[in-house]
Amino acid sequence: MIRVENLSKTYRLGTVSVEALRGVSFHIAPGEFVAVIGPSGSGKSTLLHLLGCLDVPTGGTYHLDGSEVSRLRPDDLARIRNRKVGFVFQSYNLLPRLTAVENVELPLLYRGVRPAARYARACECLERVGLGNRLHHLPSQLSGGEQQRVAIARALAGDPAVILADEPTGNLDSRSGGEIMDLFAELHAAGRTLLVVTHDMAVARRAQRLLRIQDGSLVGDERVA
Amino acid sequence: MDLLASVKVALGGILANKLRSFLTMLGVTIGVAAVIGLVAIGQGTQNRIRAQIESLGSYLLTVNIRGRGAQTALSYQEARDLTADLEEAVATAPVVSGSVTVKYGTREYDTSLVGTDHNLAEVRNMGVDRGRFLAPLDVAYWQNVAVLGQTVVSELFGFTNPVGEEVKINGHTFLVVGVLSPQGSSMMGSGDDQVIVPATTAQRLVGSRGVRTVYVKGRDPAAVDTLMAAIGERLTTRFRDADAFRIFSQTQMLETVTQVTGTMTMMLAAIAAISLLVGGIGIMNIMLVSVTERTREIGIRKALGARKRDILVQFLIESAVLSGLGGIAGIVVGLVLARAAGGVIGISAAIPVTTVLLAFLFSAGVGIFFGMYPANRAANLDPIQALRFE
Ligand SMILES: Nc1ncnc2c1ncn2[C@@H]1O[C@H](COP(=O)(O)OP(=O)(O)O)[C@@H](O)[C@H]1O
Numbered sequence: 001m002i003r004v005e006n007l008s009k010t011y012r013l014g015t016v017s018v019e020a021l022r023g024v025s026f027h028i029a030p031g032e033f034v035a036v037i038g039p040s041g042s043g044k045s046t047l048l049h050l051l052g053c054l055d056v057p058t059g060g061t062y063h064l065d066g067s068e069v070s071r072l073r074p075d076d077l078a079r080i081r082n083r084k085v086g087f088v089f090q091s092y093n094l095l096p097r098l099t100a101v102e103n104v105e106l107p108l109l110y111r112g113v114r115p116a117a118r119y120a121r122a123c124e125c126l127e128r129v130g131l132g133n134r135l136h137h138l139p140s141q142l143s144g145g146e147q148q149r150v151a152i153a154r155a156l157a158g159d160p161a162v163i164l165a166d167e168p169t170g171n172l173d174s175r176s177g178g179e180i181m182d183l184f185a186e187l188h189a190a191g192r193t194l195l196v197v198t199h200d201m202a203v204a205r206r207a208q209r210l211l212r213i214q215d216g217s218l219v220g221d222e223r224v225a
Numbered sequence: 226m227d228l229l230a231s232v233k234v235a236l237g238g239i240l241a242n243k244l245r246s247f248l249t250m251l252g253v254t255i256g257v258a259a260v261i262g263l264v265a266i267g268q269g270t271q272n273r274i275r276a277q278i279e280s281l282g283s284y285l286l287t288v289n290i291r292g293r294g295a296q297t298a299l300s301y302q303e304a305r306d307l308t309a310d311l312e313e314a315v316a317t318a319p320v321v322s323g324s325v326t327v328k329y330g331t332r333e334y335d336t337s338l339v340g341t342d343h344n345l346a347e348v349r350n351m352g353v354d355r356g357r358f359l360a361p362l363d364v365a366y367w368q369n370v371a372v373l374g375q376t377v378v379s380e381l382f383g384f385t386n387p388v389g390e391e392v393k394i395n396g397h398t399f400l401v402v403g404v405l406s407p408q409g410s411s412m413m414g415s416g417d418d419q420v421i422v423p424a425t426t427a428q429r430l431v432g433s434r435g436v437r438t439v440y441v442k443g444r445d446p447a448a449v450d451t452l453m454a455a456i457g458e459r460l461t462t463r464f465r466d467a468d469a470f471r472i473f474s475q476t477q478m479l480e481t482v483t484q485v486t487g488t489m490t491m492m493l494a495a496i497a498a499i500s501l502l503v504g505g506i507g508i509m510n511i512m513l514v515s516v517t518e519r520t521r522e523i524g525i526r527k528a529l530g531a532r533k534r535d536i537l538v539q540f541l542i543e544s545a546v547l548s549g550l551g552g553i554a555g556i557v558v559g560l561v562l563a564r565a566a567g568g569v570i571g572i573s574a575a576i577p578v579t580t581v582l583l584a585f586l587f588s589a590g591v592g593i594f595f596g597m598y599p600a601n602r603a604a605n606l607d608p609i610q611a612l613r614f615e
């Protein structure tokens with residue numbers, strides 16, 4: 001599903017360059033539930049952005065769902081993000097003026113799905129995350145945990161190859177965070193491929209496999225007991 | 226993403242900030258209203274002048290004699306003979322002109338003298354309010370009779386009926402036989418401020434050398450060209466100089482006037498268009514602010530798969546809708562203002578459909594043009610930078 005070889009990313013700020021990722025290689029099979037853990041500033045988000053085709057690596061190769069995607073042009077990257085990737089962010093990143101169902105429809109909107117089909121699919125996904133009774137609420141009318149579940153529904157809407165989550169419980173209290181991780185576990189059980197970035201060991205333990213990152217390098221790859 | 230969805234997204238953006246959107250539109254509205262209003266008034270003026278020229282008489286030719294050497298005019302008979310046996314000419318009115326002082330009792334008034342014959346009434350569509358116009362015999366027998374314009378009557382007589390009264394014109398006694406109906410003023414000067422006497426008498430009165438203007442009425446539009454050629458030929462033979470005279474047709478005058486007022490209208494519209502430009506800059510300004518404010522939104526949309534084109538179209542539609550709606554409002558306001566202003570200055574504002582259409586397209590174009598830069602900026606945002614934006 002995901003295969004990266006020697007992936008690296010160097011940010012250049014004028015004369016200074018920051019090596020955020022220094023040659024990372026791993027492989028993720030379909031249906032795996034992987035946690036990426038590491039201290040702040042270790043390069044977790046950078047890795048997730050590369051995997052999500054939000055950014056391009058400065059070195060190495062990246063195969064997603066069978067094709068090499070590390071050297072594509074912006075519009076092709078947009079297409080990959082739209083079809084193959086579902087993002088869940090720490091700060092939810094819902095559009096504040098759109099209702100829950102409209103937010104969930106967005107990936108389908110950019111895919112050109114007809115309105116009726118879009119709406120039906122969005123409702124289905126919101127029901128899947130337990131928000132069937134919150135369809136027409138605005139983000140501001142939802143709790144943090146509910147907002148994050150809308151974001152997960154949005155990630156599911158496009159039926160992507162992989163769901164990438166960057167500190168999805170970072171802004172939540174432990175109970176809501178636990179619920180979100182329960183939801184991820186359910187999705188995993190249903191056969192989804194998931195990659196969750198976190199610096200919280202309690203969260204990471206919910207996964208099946210753990211990738212440890214430090215200073216931009218992969219320092220551990222272990223199965224969770 | 227289909228167009229309908231893009232429009233919906235763009236409308237959402239506009240409605241999110243109603244007051245700001247309204248103020249932005251106002252800039253375009255004022256610009257378009259100014260263009261429409263000024264063009265309408267310009268066109269109205271043009272139509273009015275045309276109507277005036279047409280009211281001077283149909284198929285009218287004006288012959289101005291400059292002469293050559295010592296011969297600077299025609300005699301009355303020569304002027305009449307200009308159209309002899311030309312059946313295209315319905316009527317010919319030679320005019321001897323000058324300035325005179327008219328006296329009635331103790332009152333005096335300086336006015337223009339027009340020495341002519343009965344044909345002038347037909348050629349220039351003149352009527353009389355009271356009494357009669359000149360008769361053929363008045364000219365033949367050098368009668369001291371006069372027809373007065375309305376201004377002359379009110380200056381000298383007040384409310385007394387002048388017909389049958391005697392006035393002194395440059396010291397000679399004349400019998401007032403008629404009063405002209407109100408003529409209004411035209412490009413030819415005031416038609417009310419004149420006294421009309423027989424051409425023969427006039428020549429003696431002002432010591433003028435003769436007829437320097439001849440009005441000829443053609444039978445139909447086609448006759449005008451034939452007459453111009455025939456009269457031109459006769460005058461060239463008479464003076465042996467093609468520059469000794471000039472012949473204008475009403476059509477030529479119409480063309481000249483149309484050209485002049487058209488240029489004026491264009492200039493007004495151009496000045497008004499500057500305010501439309503300012504409105505456009507207003508749109509650009511607001512769109513730039515909007516793009517900055519919505520950087521995070523753009524980042525989210527891009528993360529979810531929006532292509533550059535989707536973002537570009539979203540913002541372009543937004544600015545085009547802003548300016549298009551502003552334009553429609555401007556058209557309505559412009560029409561209303563033109564009507565009102567036209568009423569005040571006494572013309573009926575004319576609004577060509579093409580101008581309205583053009584104004585609308587132009588304002589929408591302004592939106593797209595000035596929206597291009599902000600929209601491009603939005604479309605080219607780096608998704609990660611945009612997502613980080615607080
Ligand atoms: N756009 C950027 N420009 C420059 N440096 C960056 C940029 N993004 C991240 N970095 C640097 O790369 C390193 C890794 O950052 P990040 O991947 O966000 O870490 P994490 O998510 O693990 O906390 C950090 O040192 C950070 O300062």
Ligand SMILES: [Mg+2]
Nearest residue numbers: 044045046166
């Ligand atoms: Mg991070």
